[in-house]
Amino acid sequence: MDQPLFNNINLKMGGMVLKVNKFSLKNQENIFSWIFNIPSIIIVLLVMLYPMLYALWTSLHRYVFYRKTMPFIWFSNYLSLLHDEEFIQSAIRTLVFATLNLSLVILIGFIVALVLNQDFKFRGIMRALVLIPWAVPPTASGLVWKMIYDPQFGLLNGILRSLGLIQEYIPWLAMPRIAFVFLVITTAWRQFPLVAMIFLAGLQSIPNDIYEAAKVDGATSFQRFCKITLPLLRGSFFVVLVLQTMFSLRAFDEIYSLTYGGPANSTVTMSFYMYFAAFNKMYFGRGAAIAYIIALITLAFSLFYIKIFYREET
Amino acid sequence: MNFKTKKLIYLSLVLLLVFVFSLLVLAEEDKVKISLTIWTPSLMTTVMDGIKEFEKQYPNIKVNVNDIPSKQYADFLITKLVAGAEFDVIQMKDEILPSFAQAGWILPLDDFPGIEQYREDLSQASIGQMTWDGKLYGLPFYQTIGAYAYIPEILNKAGYDHPPKNYDELVEMAIKIKEKQIEYKGKAIKYPIGTLTLSQYQDIFNIWVTLVYAFKGEHNAIFDKEGTPVWGEYGRQALQWLYDAIYKYEVINKVNLALEPQAAMENYAAGQGVFFLYSGDWMFGYLFNKPELSKIAGEVKAGLLPTGNPDKSEVGLTSVVCRSYVIAATSKHKEEAWKLLQFMGGKDKFGEYNQPKRILIEDGDGFAYQSLYDDPEMKEALAVRGSIEVWAEQNKYSYPYMEITGFNWFSDWMRYANAQLNGALVKEIEIDEALNNMEKKAKTLAAEMKE
Numbered sequence: 001m002d003q004p005l006f007n008n009i010n011l012k013m014g015g016m017v018l019k020v021n022k023f024s025l026k027n028q029e030n031i032f033s034w035i036f037n038i039p040s041i042i043i044v045l046l047v048m049l050y051p052m053l054y055a056l057w058t059s060l061h062r063y064v065f066y067r068k069t070m071p072f073i074w075f076s077n078y079l080s081l082l083h084d085e086e087f088i089q090s091a092i093r094t095l096v097f098a099t100l101n102l103s104l105v106i107l108i109g110f111i112v113a114l115v116l117n118q119d120f121k122f123r124g125i126m127r128a129l130v131l132i133p134w135a136v137p138p139t140a141s142g143l144v145w146k147m148i149y150d151p152q153f154g155l156l157n158g159i160l161r162s163l164g165l166i167q168e169y170i171p172w173l174a175m176p177r178i179a180f181v182f183l184v185i186t187t188a189w190r191q192f193p194l195v196a197m198i199f200l201a202g203l204q205s206i207p208n209d210i211y212e213a214a215k216v217d218g219a220t221s222f223q224r225f226c227k228i229t230l231p232l233l234r235g236s237f238f239v240v241l242v243l244q245t246m247f248s249l250r251a252f253d254e255i256y257s258l259t260y261g262g263p264a265n266s267t268v269t270m271s272f273y274m275y276f277a278a279f280n281k282m283y284f285g286r287g288a289a290i291a292y293i294i295a296l297i298t299l300a301f302s303l304f305y306i307k308i309f310y311r312e313e314t
Numbered sequence: 315m316n317f318k319t320k321k322l323i324y325l326s327l328v329l330l331l332v333f334v335f336s337l338l339v340l341a342e343e344d345k346v347k348i349s350l351t352i353w354t355p356s357l358m359t360t361v362m363d364g365i366k367e368f369e370k371q372y373p374n375i376k377v378n379v380n381d382i383p384s385k386q387y388a389d390f391l392i393t394k395l396v397a398g399a400e401f402d403v404i405q406m407k408d409e410i411l412p413s414f415a416q417a418g419w420i421l422p423l424d425d426f427p428g429i430e431q432y433r434e435d436l437s438q439a440s441i442g443q444m445t446w447d448g449k450l451y452g453l454p455f456y457q458t459i460g461a462y463a464y465i466p467e468i469l470n471k472a473g474y475d476h477p478p479k480n481y482d483e484l485v486e487m488a489i490k491i492k493e494k495q496i497e498y499k500g501k502a503i504k505y506p507i508g509t510l511t512l513s514q515y516q517d518i519f520n521i522w523v524t525l526v527y528a529f530k531g532e533h534n535a536i537f538d539k540e541g542t543p544v545w546g547e548y549g550r551q552a553l554q555w556l557y558d559a560i561y562k563y564e565v566i567n568k569v570n571l572a573l574e575p576q577a578a579m580e581n582y583a584a585g586q587g588v589f590f591l592y593s594g595d596w597m598f599g600y601l602f603n604k605p606e607l608s609k610i611a612g613e614v615k616a617g618l619l620p621t622g623n624p625d626k627s628e629v630g631l632t633s634v635v636c637r638s639y640v641i642a643a644t645s646k647h648k649e650e651a652w653k654l655l656q657f658m659g660g661k662d663k664f665g666e667y668n669q670p671k672r673i674l675i676e677d678g679d680g681f682a683y684q685s686l687y688d689d690p691e692m693k694e695a696l697a698v699r700g701s702i703e704v705w706a707e708q709n710k711y712s713y714p715y716m717e718i719t720g721f722n723w724f725s726d727w728m729r730y731a732n733a734q735l736n737g738a739l740v741k742e743i744e745i746d747e748a749l750n751n752m753e754k755k756a757k758t759l760a761a762e763m764k765e
Binding site for chain 1: 388389392393395396413414416417419513514515568569571572573581726734736742743
């Protein structure tokens with residue numbers, strides 16, 4: 001900004017002196033970078049910023065599909081949720097779900113990453129195979145697990161019965177707490193490969209020299225793990241925590257295909273309740289308000305993680 | 315023929331082909347294109363055949379079909395209609411018709427030419443199902459009522475010569491069949507009463523509603539005309555009956571609490587039960603009496619719904635559900651849409667009830683046009699449901715489903731009610747608590763809608 005866009009030069013033509021602005025190279029680069037970036041900026045603004053602002057605007061209105069008017073009601077949609085028992089229950093359920101899901105995904109993902117980081121035969125194939133659950137569309141994964149838990153023909157019942165652990169087939173998804181736990185397992189099954197890959201990338205970026213130096217200094221495997229591996233994976237943990245918190249808070253597809261919120265609403269999370277508010281009740285404004293609350297909670301968690309990780313670094 | 319002549323002939327042929335192709339394209343372009351949006355996979359063949367026939371009868375109209383899965387149907391329409399998307403003819407479910415009509419997304423048919431002939435022939439219950447604020451919005455492609463299914467052979471083995479007339483008798487018979495370990499299709503019957511699924515879908519609500527109407531024995535058993543909950547003690551009795559049948563008498567399999575809707579019917583068709591509560595008339599033609607799909611084909615019969623209150627009604631009341639075709643307000647070709655709507659839900663160009671008849675004959679669904687009861691082809695097709703007299707008698711004890719669904723807060727309340735009813739049956743909450751919650755929710759939603 002401190003450099004002028006054009007520098008003046010004088011051109012002598014015959015008896016005349018013509019003043020011409022010289023286009024500096026740096027400014028030329030600036031302009032080109034703007035020209036090339038503007039289309040993508042416009043696209044980003046259109047497809048991301050516009051819907052976000054529109055959702056915010058919607059959340060401030062009484063937007064009910066079958067009403068002709070759409071009055072501006074400030075934060076009433078948000079405030080009404082504070083008195084909505086179903087929403088509060090779904091919020092609590094979401095936090096429990098996110099905690100369980102996050103713990104399970106990190107645990108499995110980390111163990112798998114540690115195993116895949118070892119040198120063994122067919123390691124490449126194993127790394128590719130581990131990614132399969134992540135490639136399965138969430139709705140399809142929900143349907144596959146639904147068949148596994150089926151009360152009449154399900155694999156789970158079949159195995160338990162053949163082991164003599166149950167006498168007759170059990171309708172697992174008719175039991176609220178078990179259905180909730182099975183939902184966590186189903187979601188974690190699809191999500192752990194991504195986490196494993198992030199940890200694996202982190203593990204591979206740790207130089208071997210450090211481990212060797214620690215070995216020479218007499219550090220045990222456990223000490224090497226605690227003093228080298230874990231601290232140097234802090235970046236990966238941060239990414240995993242932010243991403244997984246976001247995924248857990250927004251979980252929808254598996255719920256839709258596995259339990260549809262049942263039994264007895266025991267698997268209705270905030271995002272699923274948002275779907276009910278918008279498409280069942282047709283209160284689009286309230287649905288948008290729930291979406292913003294989910295976004296704000298995600299943001300709060302992210303800031304919390306940043307604070308913790310930064311504080312440790314400083 | 316020299317090379318030049320050959321080349322000329324080939325070139326001429328290509329040009330001719332291009333010309334003919336262009337003519338065809340132009341002819342196609344000249345046609346008025348309208349859309350038909352449906353959710354009914356089970357009727358797909360009949361619908362597609364119907365469209366071919368319609369396009370023959372009206373060569374200047376081309377119909378494009380949007381087939382949407384049932385579960386996402388309402389969501390799909392809502393998102394599209396809110397965005398102002400253009401539709402022409404839409405299949406409509408009774409439970410969402412009031413909201414769509416109130417939103418102005420569908421057109422009343424009262425001013426369309428020839429509507430009176432349909433009004434005169436339609437059953438009153440079906441008119442009630444398609445009417446909002448005094449205006450008729452659709453023509454039906456099927457109307458269904460419920461009764462229950464039973465297998466006389468098993469009842470005879472248990473020593474009964476008649477189906478149960480009330481719910482106490484039903485339980486008594488079921489217990490006896492269970493205790494006697496009567497065999498059917500090579501297996502002892504463990505759970506004599508089959509039901510629609512009791513998981514958190516609309517079916518659990520329909521079963522509870524059927525029981526409440528049976529125990530109360532009169533119309534408006536769930537809500538009064540203003541939408542105030544009035545089930546009272548009968549609601550509790552109904553839910554308690556289901557609870558006891560599952561846990562106390564063990565005559566309903568608790569697996570039903572986690573079944574998909576289709577699976578519950580298939581279990582019965584596989585010979586796993588004696589009774590099936592609550593069976594729509596269409597289930598007989600669609601599944602129970604289809605030999606290629608059902609082990610009980612030819613052995614199952616329809617019975618009049620048991621009463622829970624003999625002083626008020628000798629037979630349990632059944633709801634009339636009516637699925638219809640409507641015209642979207644965004645349609646730009648209303649005249650052509652009206653022709654298609656009549657063809658699919660009423661009469662074709664030659665004055666025949668083409669699709670409503672095909673839907674009974676090919677797919678086993680019911681119909682709403684009274685004159686069709688005299689049609690010999692229809693009489694023959696109805697035989698698949700067992701006794702025609704039973705259905706005619708049950709029809710006398712029917713009420714329009716709109717008595718329950720006709721409030722703009724209904725679909726959200728039903729979602730909540732499904733969860734509460736399911737919660738009571740999976741022992742998550744007490745029966746009284748579930749019913750109190752449902753009552754409170756209905757009042758809250760009604761008040762919210764008035765704001």
